[in-house]
Amino acid sequence: xxxxxxxxxAAGALEVLRAIKAELKKHGLDCPVFEVGCMGHxxxxxxxxxxxxxYPPICYxxxxxxxAQRLVREFILGDNPCLxxxxxxxxxxxxxxxxxxxPRAEFEKKVILKxxxxxxxxxxxxxxxxxxxxxxxxALQLEPEExxxxxxxxxLRGRGGAGFSTGEKWEVCANARGKPKYLVCxxxxxxxxxxxxxxxxxxxxxxxxxxxxxxxxxxxxxYGYIYVRAEYPLAVKRAQLALQQARKLxxxxxxxxxxxxxxxxxxxxxxxxxxxxxxxxxIASLEGKAGTPHxxxxxxxxxxxxxxxxxxxxxxxxxxxxxxxxxxxNSFAGIGTEGSKGTAVFALAGKVVNTGLAEVPMxxxxxxxxxxxxxxxxxxxxxxxxxxxxxSGGCLPESALDLPIDFxxxxxxxxxxxxxxMIVLDEDDCMVEIARYFLEFTQRESCGKCTFCRxxxxxxxxxxxxxxxxxxxIEDLDMLIALAExxxxxxxxxxxxxxxxxxxxxxxxxxxxxxxxxKEGRCPALMCRDLIAYYIDPKKCELTCDACVGTCTxxxxxxxxxxxxxxxxxxxxxxxxxxxxxCPPQYSAVVKLSPPSLVPVSKIPVxxxxxxxxxxxx
Amino acid sequence: MTEEKxxxxxxxxxxxxxxxxxxxxLIPILQGLQGKLGxxxxxxxxxxxxxxxxxxxxxxxxxxxxxxxxxxxxGRHSVRVCLGTACHMKGGYITLDAWKRRLGIESGQxxxxxxxxxxxxxxxxxxxxxxxxxxxxKPEGKVEPTKVDGILLSFKLEKEKKSK
Numbered sequence: 152x153x154x155x156x157x158x159x160x161a162a163g164a165l166e167v168l169r170a171i172k173a174e175l176k177k178h179g180l181d182c183p184v185f186e187v188g189c190m191g192h193x194x195x196x197x198x199x200x201x202x203x204x205x206y207p208p209i210c211y212x213x214x215x216x217x218x219a220q221r222l223v224r225e226f227i228l229g230d231n232p233c234l235x236x237x238x239x240x241x242x243x244x245x246x247x248x249x250x251x252x253x254p255r256a257e258f259e260k261k262v263i264l265k266x267x268x269x270x271x272x273x274x275x276x277x278x279x280x281x282x283x284x285x286x287x288x289x290a291l292q293l294e295p296e297e298x299x300x301x302x303x304x305x306x307l308r309g310r311g312g313a314g315f316s317t318g319e320k321w322e323v324c325a326n327a328r329g330k331p332k333y334l335v336c337x338x339x340x341x342x343x344x345x346x347x348x349x350x351x352x353x354x355x356x357x358x359x360x361x362x363x364x365x366x367x368x369x370x371x372x373x374y375g376y377i378y379v380r381a382e383y384p385l386a387v388k389r390a391q392l393a394l395q396q397a398r399k400l401x402x403x404x405x406x407x408x409x410x411x412x413x414x415x416x417x418x419x420x421x422x423x424x425x426x427x428x429x430x431x432x433x434i435a436s437l438e439g440k441a442g443t444p445h446x447x448x449x450x451x452x453x454x455x456x457x458x459x460x461x462x463x464x465x466x467x468x469x470x471x472x473x474x475x476x477x478x479x480x481n482s483f484a485g486i487g488t489e490g491s492k493g494t495a496v497f498a499l500a501g502k503v504v505n506t507g508l509a510e511v512p513m514x515x516x517x518x519x520x521x522x523x524x525x526x527x528x529x530x531x532x533x534x535x536x537x538x539x540x541x542x543s544g545g546c547l548p549e550s551a552l553d554l555p556i557d558f559x560x561x562x563x564x565x566x567x568x569x570x571x572x573m574i575v576l577d578e579d580d581c582m583v584e585i586a587r588y589f590l591e592f593t594q595r596e597s598c599g600k601c602t603f604c605r606x607x608x609x610x611x612x613x614x615x616x617x618x619x620x621x622x623x624x625i626e627d628l629d630m631l632i633a634l635a636e637x638x639x640x641x642x643x644x645x646x647x648x649x650x651x652x653x654x655x656x657x658x659x660x661x662x663x664x665x666x667x668x669x670k671e672g673r674c675p676a677l678m679c680r681d682l683i684a685y686y687i688d689p690k691k692c693e694l695t696c697d698a699c700v701g702t703c704t705x706x707x708x709x710x711x712x713x714x715x716x717x718x719x720x721x722x723x724x725x726x727x728x729x730x731x732x733x734c735p736p737q738y739s740a741v742v743k744l745s746p747p748s749l750v751p752v753s754k755i756p757v758x759x760x761x762x763x764x765x766x767x768x769x
Numbered sequence: 770m771t772e773e774k775x776x777x778x779x780x781x782x783x784x785x786x787x788x789x790x791x792x793x794x795l796i797p798i799l800q801g802l803q804g805k806l807g808x809x810x811x812x813x814x815x816x817x818x819x820x821x822x823x824x825x826x827x828x829x830x831x832x833x834x835x836x837x838x839x840x841x842x843x844g845r846h847s848v849r850v851c852l853g854t855a856c857h858m859k860g861g862y863i864t865l866d867a868w869k870r871r872l873g874i875e876s877g878q879x880x881x882x883x884x885x886x887x888x889x890x891x892x893x894x895x896x897x898x899x900x901x902x903x904x905x906x907k908p909e910g911k912v913e914p915t916k917v918d919g920i921l922l923s924f925k926l927e928k929e930k931k932s933k
Contacts, residue, residue, distance in 0.1 A: 161898040161908035193897035344854035346894030381800070381837050382890055384906065422796055423836030425891065439795030440827075441834035457793075500855040500896035507897060538854065574854050588857050592891070598834075704867060704914040725870070727863045727914045 154198040154268055156189035156353040157385050158346075158507075162196040163215065170216035171199070174223040182227060185277075188354020190268025193507030195238050198268070201226060209247055212238030241269075255505065255524040260486065262494050263470040264510045267354035272389050275396040278357040284402055286473035290365045291410055298369040298476070299325060305480035306492035311337055311428070311465035312543065312569040313645070314491075314558040320462065324370045324452040327460035331373035334366055335456070335463045338379040338386070339433060341425035342541030343592065345572030347496045348466040350508055352379060352386035355470070356393035360416065362469030364402070365476060367414040370462050375416040378433055381423060391418050425542075425596035429644050430455075430463040432598065443598045444644035465570070467496055487513030491557035495568065499525050501575040502532065511556070518552035521575055532577040535676075536660070540569030542589045543649030545656030546582060565656040567649070581678035582661040583668050586654045587615035593650035603641030607634055608650050615654070618665065619679040621672035621746070628665060632658065677743040680726045684747035687717040687730070691740035699730035699741065721750070774812050780805070781816040792821060795831060799838060808839040836891075844879045844886040846924060848872070849903040850912075853892030859899035860913070865889065867914035868902070871921060 153171065155164040168186065175182050190198060195212030201222065202208040209232060211222060218236055225231040232246070240249040250256055270277035278284070290298050303318030324332065336359060340348040352359060363375050377394075379387050394416055397403040405413045424442045426432045432442035434456050455461025471493060475483050484492045491513040497520060500506050504526035511520060517537055521527065528534050536546040545566035547554070554560050561568050576585070594608040614631055617623045635651035642648045658665060667673045674682040687699065687708070694715040700708045707723035708730060710716070717740075719730075731741045744750055784805055788798050795817070802813050809832055818825040832838045850865045869875060872885050879886040895901045898910025904920060912920075 157893065157908060158895045158897050161895040161901060161910040196897070340894070341891065343852070343857075343892035344896055345892070346896060349894040382893060419797070420800060422800065422838065423891075424834065436796060436835075437793060439792045439831070441831055498896065500899070501858060506855075541854075572854070574858065576858065580858050585854075585858070588854070702915060704918070705870070725863075725866060727867065728860065729914050732913070 152185045152187045152200040152202070152269070152271075154188070154190060154196055154200075155186040156350060157383070158189060158193045159196045159198065160385075164197040166216055167197045167199065167214050167219045170219040171223060174220045175227070178223070178228055180223070180227060185271040186273070187270060188267045188272050189350040189508065191264055191350075191508035191510075192238065192505070194505050198238065200241070200268075203227065206232060207244035207246065207249070208241040210238045210241065210250075211236045255509075255526070258511055258515055258519050258523050259509060260494050260512050261510050262474055262486075263351060263355075263358065263467060264496060264508060266358065267350060267508075270355065272354050272356055273392055275357060275393070275400065278355070282477070283357055283473075284361055286476040287361050287364050287402070288408065290368055290476050291408060291412060295325065295369045295371060298365065301480045302369070302472070302475060303480070305471075305475045305483040306487075307468065307471055307475065307483065308491060308558060309465060310467035310471075310496075310570065312540065312567065314568070317464065317468055320452055320464075321366065321370055323450070324460050324462045327453045329454070329459045331459060332371055333456045333459060333461040334363055334370065334372040334375040335430075335433065335437070335461060336363055336375065336377045336466060336469055337428065337430070337433060337463050338377060338383075338390075338466045339421045339428040340380060340383075340466070340570065341428045341596075342543075342570055342572045344498065344500050344538075344574050345541060345570055346498045346500075347508060347571045349383050349386050350498075351466055351470055352383070352390050356386075356389045357397070358470045358473060359390070359466055360393050360397050360403070362464075362472040363416060364407070364414060365472045366462060366464060366469060368412050370460070372462065373414060375414060376437060377416060377418050378421060378427075378437070379418065381420040387418065387420055394418065424598075425592070426598045426644070426646050429646060432644070433463065434461060441598070443600050444646075446643060467571070488555065488557050490559050495556055495571060497571045497573045499573050499575065501538075501573075502529050502577040502580070503527070503575040504529050513557045514555045516553050516555050517547065520556065520573070521552070525575065528575070528577050532579065534575070535578055535580060536576045536582065538574040538576060538585065538653075539572070540567035540652070541572045542593050543567055543645065543652055544569045544572075545652050546576070546585065546660065547656070548660045550660075565652070565659055567652065579676055579678065581619075581674055581676035582657045582664045583615065583618050583674075584676075584678050586657045587612065587619055589653040590615055590650065593646060597646060597650075601642045601644075601647055603638045604643075604647030604650065607638035607641070608647070610634060611638070611651065611654060618668045619674075620681040621668060621679075623665075623669040625666070625669055627669070628658065628662075672746040672748075674745045677745050679745075682747065683726060683743050683745045684721060684750045685719055685724055685726065685728075685730060686742050686744055686750045687719060687734075688740050688742055689714075689716040691738055692717055693735075693738050693740070696735065696738070698733045698735065702729050702733040704729055721747070777806070777810050777812040778816055781813040782820075785816065785820050790821060792823060795821060795823075795828070796835075799828075799832060803838060807843040808841055839888075841877070841879055841886075842883070844883050846885050846905050847903075848885055848887045849890045849893075850876075850887070851891075851893045851895070851899075851901040851903065852889045853896060853899075853901075855896035856892075856899040856901055861900040863914065864900045864902060864912050864917065867917040871917055 153168045199214045200210045240247040307317040308314040427442040432444045436442045451461045496510045509524045590612045599605045707720045734741045818828045902912040
């Protein structure tokens with residue numbers, strides 16, 4: 152089995168797949184090869200799992216074409232399991248440590264990620280063999296009200312970010328008048344840095360289809376839509392295939408499984424608008440209009456698509472349903488905390504070692520997720536903050552690491568659990584820059600309807616831009632906070648209401664960084680390009696190596712003709728950092744300085760042409 | 770010029786035949802047209818308005834609201850630099866700069882020889898391989914300025930091989 156979801160492909164999984172097939176053919180081996188989805192260990196992609204009789208199923212990490220060929224020759228043909236490339240085994244055994252033995256396993260609990268990476272997402276039979284569609288059959292034997300009761304007793308709250316009680320939302324929609332009723336699966340995962348929904352749609356699409364069937368039956372819907380971002384072409388393809396396969400087996404369409412329930416699902420591709428993750432904007436785009444949100448009430452559950460009752464649920468919320476029906480609502484309620492039941496899926500990205508997906512019970516602390524599941528910060532750097540909830544969320548510092556992850560605890564601290572995106576930041580990440588980055592995003596994505604969101608975010612962005620260029624004034628900080636509060640109050644939808652969060656939370660916990668930018672023109676993290684300068688230390692430079700000169704992308708580095716010191720022309724330098732990477736680690740002669748005035752200036756101008764004196768470093 | 774316009778009209782009409790005349794189909798129609806034509810020329814948008822019997826302004830309003838729709842023709846190769854959070858913190862803006870510098874165009878434009886078009890995308894979901902650039906629908910990971918040069922070189926060599 153070769154992990155070939157989008158991150159696997161970016162890492163080279165398709166080449167590995169080709170190499171394996173070619174090698175198997177060369178040796179005349181009849182061995183089925185499946186493309187599977189994402190196991191969540193994205194840091195180790197491409198991942199190959201080999202299941203050979205007599206051995207436990209073994210996963211190999213960071214496989215390339217050469218390693219793949221060796222694995223076929225030595226393990227499939229021969230008997231050497233090539234332990235040096237092993238990531239872990241899928242079952243406990245005597246030979247190889249299993250994933251259950253990893254320290255992170257203690258904190259993880261896979262519910263909706265269970266199938267991901269272990270089944271072929273393009274083959275419905277794999278899904279069925281793992282108990283798939285059994286929950287649907289069970290639900291169809293119950294009355295719709297009983298299904299809703301089961302979901303209510305589970306305590307499931309919407310996983311799109313708002314955390315509204317799923318059972319209650321279903322009840323409102325089921326009781327609403329109007330036909331036909333619609334069900335929409337919200338796969339418009341727009342938070343930059345979040346990829347949980349993508350992974351589920353690419354790795355286990357049938358779990359979402361089954362969830363939609365259960366929900367559709369419970370509320371009495373006739374038609375459903377899977378709304379996926381067009382930026383996820385593989386997810387679109389696999390979801391489309393899953394729908395076709397389900398239809399063939401009479402699991403979708405008229406008289407499902409021979410009963411009275413008829414329900415069909417169409418796929419709709421989002422056209423690239425973050426605001427369409429908001430349910431009223433999403434419905435507007437389904438109707439062929441611009442994605443502008445409107446006032447609620449009326450709530451879509453009562454009056455949504457074409458004025459009919461419409462239930463909108465997130466991909467993850469729907470994926471939980473088969474487990475809730477199969478194992479009972481109480482079993483789900485047994486995991487997690489009092490207010491937040493079940494598990495939460497996070498997309499861990501940024502400066503953490505184990506980047507990828509993690510599914511943990513609600514109530515697990517941030518520290519446990521970052522340090523135990525994520526194995527801490529890469530390259531021995533210092534932890535600075537964790538950004539949760541995407542552009543609607545906030546940045547939490549070291550002091551907040553022992554907060555439990557659930558819907559309510561994080562909001563008090565000024566952050567938000569959101570849909571599950573978690574970016575880990577270290578000492579090299581600038582908090583002012585990250586606030587500016589999120590604001591640039593929300594400002595661009597604002598639909599423009601509400602004056603405060605449209606103009607307020609632009610003004611806040613301009614102020615932050617000035618900070619990152621060293622041109623801010625200290626009075627701007629209080630003005631920024633006041634404006635942020637106004638934008639929150641004056642906005643109709645979640646985008647405007649939460650856009651100021653990154654600014655407010657970074658100001659709350661990292662005010663010192665803002666002050667350094669404004670008062671000293673210094674970026675403590677050495678990230679803001681206008682406030683840093685690269686410099687090659689002649690005492691550390693090896694002098695004859697010239698690696699930096701050759702690799703500089705704008706040819707800004709030259710060698711002193713006799714002394715061979717390396718000189719960076721600061722006018723040409725674009726701060727790309729290539730010289731830093733190129734300089735051999737034993738010399739490490741390239742340093743970043745902030746503010747730029749720290750770079751030693753020579754009295755001899757470089758340029759022979761007339762004009763302003765260029766700074767030349769000695 | 771009118772010959773090209775006439776051709777576009779015919780192509781659009783042919784593609785429209787595959788769709789039902791519902792307002793709700795506007796976005797799938799525009800996506801389908803862009804898939805076949807590469808972008809949304811003025812003639813195509815006018816035909817869509819006529820087909821669905823809606824004001825031309827409505828079509829233009831929807832086209833300009835969403836990031837996916839292009840009003841300029843594409844190049845032979847597409848370059849989409851991911852500016853998601855993880856990619857940004859790993860230097861995505863440096864990668865975008867490198868592409869702009871080498872291709873000589875801004876984001877949203879196409880090179881004069883129509884070989885490459887450059888644009889940014891909010892998040893592709895491959896955050897572990899940051900910084901990511903999607904080249905011709907294939908995600909490339911860890912794209913630093915030197916890798917940009919590598920990718921462009923491989924296109925150049927491929928082109929030279931083909932012309933031989």
